[in-house]
Amino acid sequence: MKRNDAQSDIDRRTLISTLAVLPTLSAPFLSVSAQAQTATTNDPLPSWNDGPAKQAIIAFVTETTDQSSPRFVPPARRIAEFDQDGTLWVEHPLYTQVVYCLDRVGVVAKEKPELKDREPFRTVLSGDREAIAKLSMKDIFEIVLVTQSGMTVEDFRADVRNWLATAKHPRWNRPYTELVYQPMLEVLRYMRANGYKTFIATGGSSGFVREYSDPIYGIPPEQVAGTEQSFKYGYDREQRPILTREPKLVLNNMEAGKIENFWLMYGHRPRAAFGNSSSDDQQMLEYVKAGRDSRLSGLVVHDDATREYAYGPALGLPDTGVGTLSQAMYDMATKQGWLIISMKNDWKRIFSFEPGAS
Amino acid sequence: MKRNDAQSDIDRRTLISTLAVLPTLSAPFLSVSAQAQTATTNDPLPSWNDGPAKQAIIAFVTETTDQSSPRFVPPARRIAEFDQDGTLWVEHPLYTQVVYCLDRVGVVAKEKPELKDREPFRTVLSGDREAIAKLSMKDIFEIVLVTQSGMTVEDFRADVRNWLATAKHPRWNRPYTELVYQPMLEVLRYMRANGYKTFIATGGSSGFVREYSDPIYGIPPEQVAGTEQSFKYGYDREQRPILTREPKLVLNNMEAGKIENFWLMYGHRPRAAFGNSSSDDQQMLEYVKAGRDSRLSGLVVHDDATREYAYGPALGLPDTGVGTLSQAMYDMATKQGWLIISMKNDWKRIFSFEPGAS
Numbered sequence: 001m002k003r004n005d006a007q008s009d010i011d012r013r014t015l016i017s018t019l020a021v022l023p024t025l026s027a028p029f030l031s032v033s034a035q036a037q038t039a040t041t042n043d044p045l046p047s048w049n050d051g052p053a054k055q056a057i058i059a060f061v062t063e064t065t066d067q068s069s070p071r072f073v074p075p076a077r078r079i080a081e082f083d084q085d086g087t088l089w090v091e092h093p094l095y096t097q098v099v100y101c102l103d104r105v106g107v108v109a110k111e112k113p114e115l116k117d118r119e120p121f122r123t124v125l126s127g128d129r130e131a132i133a134k135l136s137m138k139d140i141f142e143i144v145l146v147t148q149s150g151m152t153v154e155d156f157r158a159d160v161r162n163w164l165a166t167a168k169h170p171r172w173n174r175p176y177t178e179l180v181y182q183p184m185l186e187v188l189r190y191m192r193a194n195g196y197k198t199f200i201a202t203g204g205s206s207g208f209v210r211e212y213s214d215p216i217y218g219i220p221p222e223q224v225a226g227t228e229q230s231f232k233y234g235y236d237r238e239q240r241p242i243l244t245r246e247p248k249l250v251l252n253n254m255e256a257g258k259i260e261n262f263w264l265m266y267g268h269r270p271r272a273a274f275g276n277s278s279s280d281d282q283q284m285l286e287y288v289k290a291g292r293d294s295r296l297s298g299l300v301v302h303d304d305a306t307r308e309y310a311y312g313p314a315l316g317l318p319d320t321g322v323g324t325l326s327q328a329m330y331d332m333a334t335k336q337g338w339l340i341i342s343m344k345n346d347w348k349r350i351f352s353f354e355p356g357a358s
Numbered sequence: 359m360k361r362n363d364a365q366s367d368i369d370r371r372t373l374i375s376t377l378a379v380l381p382t383l384s385a386p387f388l389s390v391s392a393q394a395q396t397a398t399t400n401d402p403l404p405s406w407n408d409g410p411a412k413q414a415i416i417a418f419v420t421e422t423t424d425q426s427s428p429r430f431v432p433p434a435r436r437i438a439e440f441d442q443d444g445t446l447w448v449e450h451p452l453y454t455q456v457v458y459c460l461d462r463v464g465v466v467a468k469e470k471p472e473l474k475d476r477e478p479f480r481t482v483l484s485g486d487r488e489a490i491a492k493l494s495m496k497d498i499f500e501i502v503l504v505t506q507s508g509m510t511v512e513d514f515r516a517d518v519r520n521w522l523a524t525a526k527h528p529r530w531n532r533p534y535t536e537l538v539y540q541p542m543l544e545v546l547r548y549m550r551a552n553g554y555k556t557f558i559a560t561g562g563s564s565g566f567v568r569e570y571s572d573p574i575y576g577i578p579p580e581q582v583a584g585t586e587q588s589f590k591y592g593y594d595r596e597q598r599p600i601l602t603r604e605p606k607l608v609l610n611n612m613e614a615g616k617i618e619n620f621w622l623m624y625g626h627r628p629r630a631a632f633g634n635s636s637s638d639d640q641q642m643l644e645y646v647k648a649g650r651d652s653r654l655s656g657l658v659v660h661d662d663a664t665r666e667y668a669y670g671p672a673l674g675l676p677d678t679g680v681g682t683l684s685q686a687m688y689d690m691a692t693k694q695g696w697l698i699i700s701m702k703n704d705w706k707r708i709f710s711f712e713p714g715a716s
Contacts, residue, residue, distance in 0.1 A: 076578055153621060197580070210625040220434060221625035222555070222581075231621050233614035233641050241645045243621055250608075250622060256591035263511060263589050263601055264608060265623050267568040267579035283591055287599045 044190040046348075047183040053298075053346040056339050057187060060296040064271065065194045071294040075195040079268045081284065082188070083258075083275035084202040084209060086323040087300050088217060090169065090179040091277075092309045094322060097204045098140060099176075100163050102132075104147035115146070145229060148205060149247040153231065156245055160211045174353070177212050183347045184274070184300075188217055191272070199270070201262055202226040203254045203280045207245070225265050227253040256283040272296040274341075278326040289336050297338040301325065304344040307354075402548040404706075405541040411656075411704040414697050415545060418654045422629065423552045429652040433553040437626045439642065440546070441616075441633035442560040442567060444681040445658050446575060448527065448537040449635075450667045452680060455562045456498060458521050460490075462505035473504070503587060506563060507605040511589065514603055518569045532711070535570050541705045542632070542658075546575055549630070557628070559620055560584040561612045561638045565603070583623050585611040614641040630654040632699075636684040647694050655696040659683065662702040665712075 048054040064073040085091035105124045108115060115121040120139035123131045135143075148156065169176055188198050198219050202209055206226035213219045230250045231243040251261050258280065262270070273288040275281025276299065289297040302311050302323070313319040314330035333340060343350065406412040422431040443449035463482040466473060473479040478497035481489045493501075506514065527534055546556050556577055560567050564584035571577045588608045589601040609619050616638065620628070631646040633639025634657065647655040660669050660681070671677040672688035691698060701708065 076572060079580070199580075206622070206625060214434060222437070222557075222623070224625065225623075228622055231618040233618055233645070241641065241648050243618060243645070260589040260591055260601060264564070264586055265580070265583075267564060267582065283599065287591070287601070290599050 044193070045183065045186045047186055049346055049348050051346055053339060053341045057190075057296070057298075060272065060294060061191060061194050061196075064294050073271055073294070077268070077271065078191075078194075078196040079199065079266070079270045080191050080196045080272040080274075081199045081201045081262060081270040081288070082184070082217075082219075082273070083277070083281045083284070084200050084204060085280075086276040086302065087274050087281070088180055088184050088188075088200070089176070090308065091323045092302075092311070092320065093170070095204065096176045097208045098144070099167065100160070100208065101140075101144045101147045103163065103167070104159075105143060108147050108150075111150075121146075144205070145247040145249065148207070149229060149245045151245060152236075153207070153243045153245060156207060157211060160208055164212060172351075177216050178353060179351065180216055181300075181343075181347070182349055182352045185217070185352075187274070188219070192218065196272070197223065199223045199225060199262070199266065201253065201258050201273075201284060203258070205229070225251075225253060225261055227251060227257075254280055259284045259287045272298070274298040274300065276300040276302065276325060277323040278329040279324060282329050282332070285338055286332065286336065289338055297333075297336070298341055299325075299330075299333045299338050300341045301330075301343065303342055304347075304350070307350050308343060402551070403541065403544045405544055407704055407706050409704055411697060411699045415548075415654070415656070418630065418652060419549060419552050419554075422652050431629055431652070435626070435629060436549075436552075436554040437557065437624070437628045438549050438554045438630040438632075439557045439559045439620060439628040439646070440542070440575075440577075440631070441635070441639045441642070442558050442562060443638075444634040444660065445632050445639075446538055446542050446546075446558070447534070448666065449681045450669070450678065451528070453562065454534045455566045456502070457525065458518070458566065459498075459502045459505045461521065461525070462517075463501060466505050466508075469508075479504075502563070503605040503607065506565070507587060507603045509603060510594075511565070511601045511603060514565060515569060518566055522570060530709075535574050536711060537709065538574055539658075539701075539705070540707055540710045543575070543710075545632070546577070550576065554630070555581065557581045557583060557620070557624065559611065559616050559631075559642060561616070563587070583609075583611060583619055585609060585615075612638055617642045617645045630656070632656040632658065634658040634660065634683060635681040636687040637682060640687050640690070643696055644690065644694065647696055655691075655694070656699055657683075657688075657691045657696050658699045659688075659701065661700055662705075662708070665708050666701060 045054050045057065063069045063071045064078070066072060082088055085095050089096070102124055105121055109121060109125060116125060120135050120143060123135060124143065151159070164175065164177055167176060168174060169179055172179060192198055198217075200209060200213055200217065200219055200223065202224070204226050206224050206228045209226055210221035210224045213221060213224050227249070228251045230246045230248045232246050234242055234244060236242050251257065253261050262268070262284070269291050270288050271291070272295065273284050275285050285297040285299065289295050301315070302309050302325070303315065303317060304310060309320070310317050311320040311323065312325050312327070314325045314327045403412050403415065421427045421429045422436070424430060440446055443453050447454070460482055463479055467479060467483060474483060478493050478501060481493060482501065509517070522533065522535055525534060526532060527537055530537060550556055558567060558571055558575065558577055558581065560582070562584050564582050564586045567584055568579035568582045571579060571582050585607070586609045588604045588606045590604050592600055592602055594600050609615065611619050620626070620642070627649050628646050629649070630653065631642050633643050643655040643657065647653050659673070660667055660683070661673065661675060662668060667678070668675050669678040669681065670683050670685070672683045672685045
């Protein structure tokens with residue numbers, strides 16, 4: 001979650017400003033209600049309003065999978081890449097994984113008492129929301145590295161799963177794994193049904209997202225690319241080999257890193273990509289769209305303050321610091337012919353649990 | 359192809375000692391004759407002699423895919439990892455990719471004349487085989503980084519494909535892509551037919567192997583993990599976004615790195631792994647075998663000097679410096695119950711083109 005650009009100042013100011021201390025309640029783990037629903041019509045995108053966005057997605061899939069089309073793409077090259085936060089699920093008021101890491105500071109401080117007197121951990125432990133809100137992205141990054149290190153990969157997995165089963169989003173009082181966008185689940189399923197292999201490319205940690213990507217999105221762990229720390233090969237007390245998470249950054253999957261690392265890990269320029277954030281997805285969407293033949297770059301615009309959140313500052317929407325969409329990126333999208341997706345206008349419903357949602 | 363251990367001295371001595379300057383001849387690109395053959399019997403491994411190795415592979419696949427078996431593995435966890443050099447294709451007298459990089463030194467030196475006076479490039483350009491044979495692994499690594507950098511990812515791909523279409527192995531006078539082990543192609547197909555997802559984990563560069571992994575092994579680019587350099591996002595003269603290969607190592611996929619990076623890229627401890635070399639595959643095979651439930655770690659032993667090559671020094675075989683199998687690793691394999699695969703005894707034929715091969 002590092003930013004190198006001018007957005008950083010904005011982020012520092014507001015990133016944690018709406019931090020909620022989350023209650024620990026039992027909750028169903030990894031609800032798949034949205035996934036389990038089967039379409040009862042022939043409409044592959046029933047949660048989309050009829051309009052240019054829906055038409056463009058269907059046209060793209062149709063023309064790239066119809067063998068008689070001049071834009072036909074062989075199955076092996078049907079690669080689609082999806083940002084997660086703000087594209088597949090809610091990223092406000094704070095990236096879910098950052099909430100997890102802030103929750104972990106208390107646990108880690110018990111194991112390592114020396115952290116209690118060290119910034120930024122002292123501030124987090126103080127519970128002083130105003131002070132926490134002033135933490136820099138560098139601070140947040142250090143918190144992520146420290147709280148996700150020092151354990152085996154198996155222990156980390158178990159901790160993430162336990163947290164996901166109990167943590168709830170402050171606004172909807174539901175597990176984070178229910179706050180996925182129903183229209184995007186339909187895009188994932190529709191593309192897979194047409195031979196596309198779907199990948200997540202996230203600024204978050206691969207190891208975090210992989211714990212729920214398959215049941216929630218239908219995307220297996222091996223198709224999740226994220227920011228990631230290093231793993232160290234070693235042995236436990238019984239001399240069994242183990243992999244331990246280290247507090248060292250190996251892959252930074254933000255900004256240009258998101259497309260550089262996609263090439264590193266998978267060796268493809270995707271045919272389609274979806275994203276929403278200037279700090280995260282701009283190069284990915286630009287690079288995908290610049291490929292030969294038919295390419296689809298989709299930009300999800302958060303312009304629905306009632307049903308979800310509204311933020312920009314593109315289109316005059318408020319700049320809230322998380323998942324910022326700059327006017328410059330929006331202008332690039334328009335100029336290069338990316339698909340603009342308005343949550344307010346293009347999505348009939350946002351979540352599967354909405355009242356009245358079928 | 360870096361080594362950190364005591365093998366380095368051996369390698370330095372002998373790695374390039376049998377280097378052949380390869381003729382540039384037209385040749386069929388990416389022959390798939392081996393792949394195209396279909397089994398005419400119900401035997402999934404027709405190129406294997408009946409014996410404990412063949413039985414163990416079939417027993418493993420059967421018990422992990424039979425739903426009534428206590429060792430049943432759900433499809434999503436059927437992950438199998440294969441080393442390439444010496445496990446799926448010939449690695450002697452020299453790793454194929456190193457031959458490619460040495461061939462490229464002349465091309466690169468034309469673009470960058472300053473290399474002509476710089477070691478180790480001066481030695482390679484001299485054509486002095488004795489001097490080339492004395493190059494260290496560090497030298498080789500520098501040659502790999504420099505010769506595979508400075509171009510776009512697309513230009514690199516085109517160059518690799520062109521080289522593969524013309525280069526021939528000095529012993530068999532055939533394209534390198536024909537020198538794949540028919541018994542291992544059968545294992546790949548057999549495992550995939552039973553729901554296993556197959557991956558390559560190579561000490562070579564992902565970008566090199568990905569150019570032929572699908573037609574030769576049936577493994578798509580996104581399932582090839584290798585050593586890799588960084589990619590830099592930028593723009594060409596027409597302001598189109600490009601990715602350029604940089605001479606900077608990001609992932610070292612040798613030794614422990616081979617299993618650390620597998621976790622980094624795919625988030626799995628594989629259920630099965632196959633390898634052959636102490637410098638490359640020991641930790642991968644140890645870690646896979648140490649997993650819970652049924653796991654298969656297969657060690658390919660090069661003990662057939664007549665049909666392929668014989669090298670060790672395990673089992674008293676000669677130490678030739680490429681793909682070394684140490685006695686310590688062989689003892690570990692025996693102690694931990696890895697599957698020992700003797701090319702001489704377990705393989706009915708090695709290549710699809712062998713006289714008499716069906």
